[in-house]
């Protein structure tokens with residue numbers, strides 16, 4: 001979500017005081033976003049905060065709107081590419097306990113947007129609730145997963161959503177039930193708000209069977225992802241009926257490298273960043289692979305990773 005406003009210049013430039021000083025919220029300036037992304041890349045956010053509760057979040061969101069300061073939320077940072085120039089605005093991370101709760105309410109579960117997806121899946125499995133276990137290998141938070149309708153061959157998170165609580169750009173909070181929610185392949189209509197929490201509808205099943213299914217998915221998922229390094233990102237969405245990985249291989253693009261960014265050859269839909277890599281390298285690599293697939297196979301791949 002981006003608050004109204006068009007400030008392209010750094011709103012923190014040259015000022016000692018910040019526009020948030022009277023809000024009772026700890027706001028840091030010039031926060032390196034490389035500390036918050038899986039690729040470990042990107043410049044600074046002018047302002048950064050981790051509000052302690054919904055009321056503190058509301059104050060920050062309202063202030064951003066009043067002052068025309070752009071605002072973004074970062075979850076686990078596993079699907080964002082931050083440019084070297086950083087982000088001229090406020091970045092909010094919902095990492096405080098108030099946003100990371102997981103509460104079993106059979107036959108469902110309520111999870112905060114900042115909760116790690118893997119923790120939510122484990123809690124559901126332990127409680128004998130099925131429906132989320134196929135997401136065990138997806139990195140990131142509930143909020144990020146809902147916004148991008150994360151998932152895979154075995155299903156997407158949106159299929160299990162009953163209600164989402166969100167904050168709008170004016171700081172108001174509302175509940176959206178299924179009639180107001182839309183989930184499609186790696187897309188949802190939650191792009192106009194901040195996700196605060198979600199209620200999932202799940203099925204009761206034997207925890208022992210579920211644990212086995214989750215472990216199997218974990219092993220399969222791990223085999224499909226590059227291991228051993230966090231400096232990776234998924235490049236493209238899978239087109240209908242095929243995978244981005246198979247198209248990249250067919251197009252002969254698995255050896256593509258730009259500067260410090262390269263295609264991870266054994267898992268060709270991932271980019272790996274080495275120590276010299278920049279955000280521009282990753283961006284250029286994604287574009288080059290896309291062009292190679294288009295030229296060789298006539299298929300237009302859609303990037304998965306979101307450029308800020």
Ligand SMILES: Cc1cc2nc3c(=O)[nH]c(=O)nc-3n(C[C@H](O)[C@H](O)[C@H](O)COP(=O)(O)OP(=O)(O)OC[C@H]3O[C@@H](n4cnc5c(N)ncnc54)[C@H](O)[C@@H]3O)c2cc1C
Pocket residue numbers: 001038072073074075076077078079080094113114137138139140141142143144145146147148149150151152186193194195196225226232233234306
């Ligand atoms: C190794 C690896 C494997 C992956 N495997 C899969 C996979 O199998 N399936 C799949 O779908 N994806 C996969 N991904 C992509 C990524 O993990 C998912 O898109 C994930 O759901 C992103 O969650 P996040 O919390 O990291 O979001 P971020 O990357 O932090 O953010 C993604 C977007 O969501 C927004 N956002 C985050 N939280 C909120 C919130 N509370 N309110 C409003 N907006 C918010 C951000 O502003 C941004 O626009 C993979 C990525 C990696 C690196």
